[in-house]
Amino acid sequence: MKILVINSGSSSLKFQVIDSESEEVLAKGLCERIGIDGSFTYRTSRGVSIRESVKMENHTQAVHTLLDMLVDAGKGVVGSFREIDVIGHRLVHGGERFTGSVVITDEVIEAMTECNDLAPLHNPANLVGVEACQRLMPETLMVGVFDTAFNQTMEPKAFLYGLPYRYYEKYKIRRYGFHGISHKYVSQRAAEFLGQNPRQVKTIVCHLGNGASISAVKYGQVIDNSMGFTPLEGLVMGTRCGDVDPGALEFLAKKENLDFSQIMAILNQESGVLGISKNYSSDFRELKDAEIKYNEKAALAREIFAYKVAKYVGSYAAAMNGVDNIVFTAGVGENDSDIRQEICNYLEFLGIHIDEVRNRDQGEAFRITDGASRVNVLVVRTNEELEIAREAAAVAQEITQEISKKKS
Numbered sequence: 001m002k003i004l005v006i007n008s009g010s011s012s013l014k015f016q017v018i019d020s021e022s023e024e025v026l027a028k029g030l031c032e033r034i035g036i037d038g039s040f041t042y043r044t045s046r047g048v049s050i051r052e053s054v055k056m057e058n059h060t061q062a063v064h065t066l067l068d069m070l071v072d073a074g075k076g077v078v079g080s081f082r083e084i085d086v087i088g089h090r091l092v093h094g095g096e097r098f099t100g101s102v103v104i105t106d107e108v109i110e111a112m113t114e115c116n117d118l119a120p121l122h123n124p125a126n127l128v129g130v131e132a133c134q135r136l137m138p139e140t141l142m143v144g145v146f147d148t149a150f151n152q153t154m155e156p157k158a159f160l161y162g163l164p165y166r167y168y169e170k171y172k173i174r175r176y177g178f179h180g181i182s183h184k185y186v187s188q189r190a191a192e193f194l195g196q197n198p199r200q201v202k203t204i205v206c207h208l209g210n211g212a213s214i215s216a217v218k219y220g221q222v223i224d225n226s227m228g229f230t231p232l233e234g235l236v237m238g239t240r241c242g243d244v245d246p247g248a249l250e251f252l253a254k255k256e257n258l259d260f261s262q263i264m265a266i267l268n269q270e271s272g273v274l275g276i277s278k279n280y281s282s283d284f285r286e287l288k289d290a291e292i293k294y295n296e297k298a299a300l301a302r303e304i305f306a307y308k309v310a311k312y313v314g315s316y317a318a319a320m321n322g323v324d325n326i327v328f329t330a331g332v333g334e335n336d337s338d339i340r341q342e343i344c345n346y347l348e349f350l351g352i353h354i355d356e357v358r359n360r361d362q363g364e365a366f367r368i369t370d371g372a373s374r375v376n377v378l379v380v381r382t383n384e385e386l387e388i389a390r391e392a393a394a395v396a397q398e399i400t401q402e403i404s405k406k407k408s
């Protein structure tokens with residue numbers, strides 16, 4: 001099957017065409033600055049590489065641009081739209097309603113629209129991408145893959161806040177957790193790499209990128225995730241604050257005469273390692289370069305980040321009563337061997353022994369612990385697009401089987 005994977009944001013749209021049998025990426029690209037001016041990047045497995053300015057006033061035009069390219073006689077990867085069997089859409093927030101991937105129907109769109117106020121930045125942008133595809137390819141099966149779905153196995157003891165229960169009943173205020181598509185892919189890939197059955201191991205996944213989260217995956221199911229009602233909770237991130245005492249926010253609001261939306265803007269865009277480093281950078285590479293040049297606040301930002309990761313790992317080892325695998329992924333987790341070492345230094349009590357040479361390796365998946373380590377520590381490159389393609393193919397196959405069952 002050929003799967004078109006779409007990840008639609010407010011002003012950008014990432015896409016890949018993946019052959020679900022070989023799992024080869026036939027083409028990938030990015031439509032950026034939609035509604036502003038428009039830039040289009042595109043590469044194929046056959047060596048085509050394009051970067052050009054293309055005016056894209058809205059998401060429909062962006063989808064038009066990418067579809068035109070995919071069927072182009074010289075640069076495309078399919079003969080016609082009909083060769084695309086399924087479109088898999090990354091959908092950020094499925095609330096409590098969606099615990100797995102679904103065929104996108106009018107009912108699903110309606111239910112997602114109801115979740116819009118849970119993810120006002122992401123869900124409407126995702127839906128615009130869905131609608132644009134439906135308009136241009138009305139006959140093609142669309143599958144929605146949610147970032148929250150894998151986390152839906154959390155129990156109330158993990159997902160409820162210490163707030164009056166009525167607010168959960170009335171408004172569904174609870175912890176949802178995010179990055180579920182990545183956590184699922186990475187936890188399973190780690191088990192596969194080690195020749196383990198994912199249903200028999202306890203894994204902690206550290207997704208450390210600009211947005212960062214940690215999950216505890218016990219026997220294949222998420223029991224906890226560091227993000228909460230929104231992706232603001234948990235770790236200190238690039239620009240997001242992570243866990244903060246709400247009392248400090250009331251104090252700050254009064255002192256600086258700020259309203260809630262101003263406070264939220266500070267927490268989302270001006271905090272994290274950017275804020276701690278006194279606006280030096282939200283980029284971990286730049287912070288590392290600054291740390292080498294004795295920039296104290298840059299060093300402090302990285303130190304706080306690593307400390308917080310280690311604390312979450314420790315608490316998740318307790319939550320699962322043990323841990324077999326700890327996996328680092330995403331931009332920082334995959335590339336920053338110093339941060340990995342620093343985090344693991346806190347975790348020696350778990351019997352972790354990092355092999356310093358292996359820790360400096362690069363690759364799709366590798367182990368960084370030595371033979372004496374009681375816990376496997378790995379680095380796995382995340383691949384959310386492949387996970388979406390797998391989910392979309394699985395849903396499509398289920399439908400085909402159901403149809404053939406009904407016929408026989």
Ligand code: ADP
Pocket residue numbers: 208209210211212238282283284285286288330331332335336
């Ligand atoms: P997101 O998808 O949340 O935007 P990414 O997973 O792409 O984030 O991660 C971006 C972060 O990864 C940036 O802070 C960047 O500096 C960091 N990063 C990427 N490559 C390296 C590297 N070689 N060393 C250290 N940090 C890196």
